[in-house]
Amino acid sequence: MNLTARTKVAAVIGSPVGHSLSPVIHNAAFVAHGDDWVYGAFEVDPQRATAAIDAMRVLGIAGLSITMPHKELVMDALDEVHAEAQLVRAVNTVARSADGRLVGYNTDGVGCVDALIRAGADMSSVGVVGAGATARAIVAALARAGSRVAVANRSQDRRREAVAVGNTARSGSTIEVGVETLGECPTIVNATPLGMEGVAPGALPFDTSGLTSRHTVLDVVYHPLETPLLRAARLCGARVVDGLDMLCAQAARQQEVWLGRLPDVALLRQAALRELSQRQR
Template identity: 45%
Template sequence: MAVLRRGLARRKRGVLHHVRRAAGQHRSGSPARPGLTSVVWPTAATRLAGVIGDPVRHSLSPVLHNAAFSALGLDWAYVALPVPAGRAREALAGAAALGVEGLSVTMPHKTAVAEALHRCSPTATTLRAVNTVVRRHDELIGESTDGQGFLDAVRSEHGFDPSGRRCLVVGAGGAGRAVVLALSQAGAREVVVVNRTLERGRAAAALAGPVGRVGQPAEIEGMDLVVNATPLGMTAHGRGDDGREAPPASGETDTGGTSSLVDPGLLATGQLLVDLVYHPATTPLLEAARRRGVAAANGVGMLVHQAALAFELWTGEGAPVAAMRAAVADVLHRGGA
């Protein structure tokens, strides 16, 4: 609980500074300028949610969720709570004691939280990973919204229905595994996993049951959907909200931003390419695909839709997806992630 209290104290100071600036109050304590809207301060009735991970400095989750609360006029607040590796159980105990309504979970805690909770959804249990914690009658329940968030994004934003389609996923980490499971549950005809480590690739493909198998990069040809679930191409200043590390500035795994497992020359019109990286908004892989006339999207859609599902689990309200997307787009445009 001490970990959570320290995180809340640091965040409170940051929130107060931000709100005072927004209200026009100077360090000297001078009042806000006339004409500005009044500040709505959190009270004892304000319901609290947050993200736990390490690091969480660049997390976009506070932007997404606070924009959603504001859009619907909900008396909720969402904060980033740095929790070091190995202290997930303490953080959960603190959240329960403090009455926190919901948590987002990022690296390195997704597996630890799944193991610590007494109750998880079937999806989270299968993945052995939790990205969302929901409070229900004083019980904390683990959920995974990543895979369904991906499906919601490709369906609503690109009109792509995986049912009966051939899909290839590059990468067998947390994001890749969630996408593989979701595609199989959505009725994909085939889910092929390409990964440098064969053992991890097989484990991910097994999540898709009889339609899953390990494949080769050359099989990109003929696929309806290609998903890059590796971090190659990510700006090397931090992690994404799914916890994927940015690639090193140099070294064997640095391929100039384009994964060697995804050859853009094999892509063709009629396919959909989704690169789960969202910072930068246009990776070298996306740029190369678009030059070939291939429909291509970054990971912002999945980020927004997985957060929208978490929002709905916590609040019981329909998520204002447009407001959430606009807020995160503004931050990314200004380079604030």
């Protein structure tokens, strides 16, 4: 990679970002496609999230990935927010338009749908555990893709908000359910941090005892790569989709926003796995 004064810069902002695989994933795509872009990571205190958008504007940064807890915090600082990101009230991608305007998008939901389709999941009915920013994006994208969506979450208010998002995306598509009924859906997505190392490393978001080979389970958590949920689902014979698949799929969609083309998701995953292997040495 030959950096010059003309090289375009993109980066991820969030807190923390020291563990992020995004630089490895995006730089692999830039190199493969011969793009004169480079991608880094900036640790940004949540109280300075809007200042980071101002810095993007001043420094001419071409694109940003937004991770937690900044996805909602940056919205007011942007010149425009795409309709899907407005609906789910979360931005994970910022692009600079031809006239210099900063536009916010959300690729989390479509990335999840892409990962499930690639895995051969039954998309007719999908249960989603969680109701935060990532969950809302997934619910909206599933609804638009034609799935019947069932949302389970401990907080009734947030659960109803997520259901409203799904039904706005497609009327009558989304209902609220208890976690005990999730097994009725052939595909289940965990969009909570339960199972994440350092947060709730041993926790399961729902009882997996009813899972069978007819089920597909996706966990948005990718640290560890095999979460307790995926391990339990695999033992039940279910098809599993790890969080790295979704991370790479949504990153590919980010590149589509910035550069108008989709990189090979398999290439992105291979780059991420090599990085994870090196970190374990």
